[in-house]
Amino acid sequence: MRFSDYIVFVDESGDHGMDSIDDGYPLFVLSCCLISKRDYMTTVVPAMQQLKFSTFGHDAVILHEREIRKDTGPFAILRDRTKKHAFIQALTDVLERTPMTVFSAVIDKRQLVEHRRRNESPYELSLRFCLERIFYSLRRLGQSNDDEGPLLTHVLCESRGRNEDADLELAFRRICGGDNFAHVHLPFEPVLTDKKNNSIGLQLADLVARPIGLKQLRPDQPNRAWDVIETKLDRDATGRYRGYGLKCFP
Known part of the structure; x- marks a missing residue:
C-alpha cells in the first residue's frame, strides 16, 4: 500500500450526544482539513x-478555540x-495563508429529533x-489510485476516550467499507491521537469548527473567522460549496 x-x-x-441538547448551541459540527503533505511541512x-x-x-x-475565546490557560x-x-x-x-481545503458537516440536533432520527x-x-x-476531491487530484492500487490517505482525529475511540473507529471502517453514498471502498485510515501531541493540523481543524457552526446558527452575526474559512471550502465547478465543502443536515 x-x-x-x-x-x-x-x-x-458541540456535543455529538443526543441525550441532551444545548439550546444555546444545539449543533454538532465536524470539520476536516485536507492539506498536501508538502504544504504542511513547508508552509x-x-x-x-x-x-x-x-x-x-x-x-x-x-x-484551542475555546481557551482562546475565553482567555484561559x-x-x-x-x-x-x-x-x-x-x-x-x-x-x-495564518488561516488565510494556509493552503487547505475544508470539508464540514453541521448537524442540527433539534431537527434530528423532529425528524424522529434521535x-x-x-x-x-x-x-x-x-x-x-x-x-471525490482526492480523486480529482489524482490521489485515489496509481499503478499499484489505491493510495492510502491517513485521517487524524482527536482521541476522546477508550469507548468513544472504539465507536469512532468502528463507524469509520464501516463507512470506508462501503456504507457510503456510492457504496465503494474509501482508501482512508484513521489515526486517533491525543491533542496533547501538539499536532498543528488538529489545531487548525479545531479553530475551523466553531466558526462554521456559529455562521449557521447566527448568520447575521459578524464572524471574521468564517469569512476566511468560507474561501477554503470545497466547491463544485460553478463555485457552490453547499453540498460540497459544507453539508447542513437535516
Missing part, C-alpha cells in the same frame, strides 16, 4: 510555529485587549458526508 500526497485533520464543535507548520514563538516565546502551546495573557486583537489578527492571517449518531452522519466528499 502506497500513501497519498495528502493528509486529513478532523475536529469537532503550514512553520507559519503556526512562528505565531506561537512570537506570542508565547515557545511552541509548546496548543491552540496559556491564553490568559490575551486578557489585554490590545494583545488579544493583535493575536486574533495574526491567527486570522437514534442516529451526529458524528457518524457528519463523518460519512465528509469522507465521501474528501474521496
Whole structure:
C-alpha cells in the first residue's frame, strides 16, 4: 500500500450526544482539513510555529478555540485587549495563508429529533458526508489510485476516550467499507491521537469548527473567522460549496 500526497485533520464543535441538547448551541459540527503533505511541512507548520514563538516565546502551546475565546490557560495573557486583537489578527492571517481545503458537516440536533432520527449518531452522519466528499476531491487530484492500487490517505482525529475511540473507529471502517453514498471502498485510515501531541493540523481543524457552526446558527452575526474559512471550502465547478465543502443536515 502506497500513501497519498495528502493528509486529513478532523475536529469537532458541540456535543455529538443526543441525550441532551444545548439550546444555546444545539449543533454538532465536524470539520476536516485536507492539506498536501508538502504544504504542511513547508508552509503550514512553520507559519503556526512562528505565531506561537512570537506570542508565547515557545511552541509548546496548543491552540484551542475555546481557551482562546475565553482567555484561559496559556491564553490568559490575551486578557489585554490590545494583545488579544493583535493575536486574533495574526491567527486570522495564518488561516488565510494556509493552503487547505475544508470539508464540514453541521448537524442540527433539534431537527434530528423532529425528524424522529434521535437514534442516529451526529458524528457518524457528519463523518460519512465528509469522507465521501474528501474521496471525490482526492480523486480529482489524482490521489485515489496509481499503478499499484489505491493510495492510502491517513485521517487524524482527536482521541476522546477508550469507548468513544472504539465507536469512532468502528463507524469509520464501516463507512470506508462501503456504507457510503456510492457504496465503494474509501482508501482512508484513521489515526486517533491525543491533542496533547501538539499536532498543528488538529489545531487548525479545531479553530475551523466553531466558526462554521456559529455562521449557521447566527448568520447575521459578524464572524471574521468564517469569512476566511468560507474561501477554503470545497466547491463544485460553478463555485457552490453547499453540498460540497459544507453539508447542513437535516
